[in-house]
Amino acid sequence: MTKLVLDFAEAIGRVDPRQPVWTSSATRKAYQPGIGRYVFTGQAITPVEACAFGAEQFRTYMVRDAEFACAVADKVSERLNQALIRLTVVGQFSALERVAHFIVDMQKRLPSRGINSDPVALHLSRQEIAEYLGLKLETVSRAFSKLKKMRLIALGSADVVAILDQKRLCEVASGRL
Numbered sequence: 001m002t003k004l005v006l007d008f009a010e011a012i013g014r015v016d017p018r019q020p021v022w023t024s025s026a027t028r029k030a031y032q033p034g035i036g037r038y039v040f041t042g043q044a045i046t047p048v049e050a051c052a053f054g055a056e057q058f059r060t061y062m063v064r065d066a067e068f069a070c071a072v073a074d075k076v077s078e079r080l081n082q083a084l085i086r087l088t089v090v091g092q093f094s095a096l097e098r099v100a101h102f103i104v105d106m107q108k109r110l111p112s113r114g115i116n117s118d119p120v121a122l123h124l125s126r127q128e129i130a131e132y133l134g135l136k137l138e139t140v141s142r143a144f145s146k147l148k149k150m151r152l153i154a155l156g157s158a159d160v161v162a163i164l165d166q167k168r169l170c171e172v173a174s175g176r177l
Contacts, residue, residue: 093175098133099143100173103153103161119154119162126158147172 062069093101107120122129130140144161147153152169154162163169 095133095135095139096143096146097172097175098135099129099140100147100152100169102129102133103147103163104170104173107163119156119160122159122161124159 062072103120103122106122124132126140126144127137130137133140135143144153144155147169148155150168150172152163152165152172154164156162
């Protein structure tokens with residue numbers, strides 16, 4: 001899921017294919033009548049099925065199904081926690097730590113989506129990773145090269161990373177190395 005930001009950079013979020021995706025009233029308010037579009041768009045990097053329905057339908061369903069409403073609340077809480085972690089990573093970590101954290105984070109997320117995580121298929125270009133981490137393309141490329149030189153990762157194709165030293169990579173990713 002992406003959101004156009006004022007400087008036209010993209011903030012990339014992840015969508016769990018087993019979970020429904022919903023938008024809030026803020027998204028409805030984000031509709032730009034003069035342009036005829038919303039400021040939110042989606043781009044699938046893995047196979048996905050999608051459907052859409054109105055906010056009122058969604059609210060009605062939430063009222064009728066307490067279990068679903070609780071699952072939504074849990075998912076929102078989890079996403080807020082992930083956003084806080086991402087803010088910490090972007091705000092306090094060095095470029096090397098951000099890239100290492102990104103690789104470790106992707107490795108943890110892929111199995112829950114039924115995707116093999118050894119090696120880690122990032123499904124994003126270096127430019128997209130740079131935008132997500134708030135870095136320049138060159139900085140991300142240097143960080144990948146440094147992690148490779150440190151023998152923490154091996155680079156396969158452009159978007160595939162093999163983790164060679166999980167423990168040390170996690171130490172870099174947490175800012176402890």
